Amino acid sequence: MSDQKFKVFVTRKIPDTGIKLLKQAGFQASVSSFDGVLPRPDLLKKVKGVDAILSLLTDKMDAELMDAAGPQLKIIANYAVGTDNINLDDAAARNITITNTPGVLTEAVAELAFALMMSAARRIPESDQFTRKGKYKGWAPMMMLGSELHHKILGIIGLGRIGSAVAERAFFGFKMKIIYYDVKRNEEFEQKFQAEYRGLPGLLRDADFISIHVPLIPETKHLIGKNELKIMKKTAYLINTSRGPIIDEAALVDALKKKRIAGAGLDVYENEPKLSPGLKDLPSAVLTPHTGSATIETRSAMAELAAKNIIEVLNGRAPLTPVKKP
Numbered sequence: 001m002s003d004q005k006f007k008v009f010v011t012r013k014i015p016d017t018g019i020k021l022l023k024q025a026g027f028q029a030s031v032s033s034f035d036g037v038l039p040r041p042d043l044l045k046k047v048k049g050v051d052a053i054l055s056l057l058t059d060k061m062d063a064e065l066m067d068a069a070g071p072q073l074k075i076i077a078n079y080a081v082g083t084d085n086i087n088l089d090d091a092a093a094r095n096i097t098i099t100n101t102p103g104v105l106t107e108a109v110a111e112l113a114f115a116l117m118m119s120a121a122r123r124i125p126e127s128d129q130f131t132r133k134g135k136y137k138g139w140a141p142m143m144m145l146g147s148e149l150h151h152k153i154l155g156i157i158g159l160g161r162i163g164s165a166v167a168e169r170a171f172f173g174f175k176m177k178i179i180y181y182d183v184k185r186n187e188e189f190e191q192k193f194q195a196e197y198r199g200l201p202g203l204l205r206d207a208d209f210i211s212i213h214v215p216l217i218p219e220t221k222h223l224i225g226k227n228e229l230k231i232m233k234k235t236a237y238l239i240n241t242s243r244g245p246i247i248d249e250a251a252l253v254d255a256l257k258k259k260r261i262a263g264a265g266l267d268v269y270e271n272e273p274k275l276s277p278g279l280k281d282l283p284s285a286v287l288t289p290h291t292g293s294a295t296i297e298t299r300s301a302m303a304e305l306a307a308k309n310i311i312e313v314l315n316g317r318a319p320l321t322p323v324k325k326p
């Protein structure tokens with residue numbers, strides 16, 4: 001228990017488990033009562049004088065915000081694994097610790113990536129609509145034909161925890177051949193999953209399914225654009241559960257419209273929550289509203305981990321999951 005009443009601001013309602021931990025630690029934790037992303041002027045006011053901020057991926061954490069909080073601000077605990085909403089240089093310049101929530105959301109996001117892969121390949125949303133609208137008039141040999149995952153080639157872009165968890169499901173569950181692209185090779189992974197390393201063009205050329213798992217940093221913005229989409233097989237599917245701006249969304253819409261690739265499964269968007277014109281009208285695109293980590297188990301675990309990071313840092317100990325600039 002801390003004998004000081006450290007102040008913590010939580011920018012939006014999250015599962016109670018995290019808030020309870022903060023209170024049990026003796027902190028004064030206040031949670032935004034606004035049901036939405038706090039407008040910037042309100043956020044700037046609310047953080048004034050706090051020792052810790054529990055932020056969401058929808059909150060921009062930059063110099064202005066950190067200075068509005070004041071020099072006592074010690075930690076920003078992001079309720080996400082991605083930290084592209086946080087200016088890490090601004091935080092480092094002010095000696096503010098940044099943490100994220102890796103590990104606890106790996107399985108949930110990998111499951112959603114797989115769900116999108118299967119939904120796109122087997123045309124699940126389209127079939128569901130077809131059935132509900134009364135268009136199903138009886139079994140037909142050529143109705144709703146899709147693609148199998150079994151024995152196909154899965155290309156993983158970004159071999160972190162989530163990319164590896166997707167590969168595991170693909171290799172053991174669907175006997176898929178795994179190829180991957182990352183900034184560095186991982187020989188242990190290659191052995192475990194009989195995986196092969198490829199450069200990005202090689203992966204795009206060979207994969208039947210491509211699943212993206214890289215963080216959003218300047219180098220990964222529009223990693224997949226018009227030229228990359230052109231390299232993909234006409235029969236291939238592109239899945240993105242990482243960050244929207246990694247794909248040039250207008251180029252993807254164009255490729256899907258022209259049937260240059262078979263389909264896409266997207267959980268994230270370039271200008272979230274807005275969709276690029278035409279995207280919502282494409283039956284070959286399966287769209288979910290950034291729900292990669294949205295399971296009861298995972299969101300509670302994220303709340304606990306974010307709270308524990310705050311507790312450690314405010315008690316003068318090392319954070320559990322610090323973020324360093326990639």
Ligand code: DGY
Nearest residue numbers: 080081082291292293
């Ligand atoms: C994250 O944690 O970065 C995910 O995008 C949340 O779903």
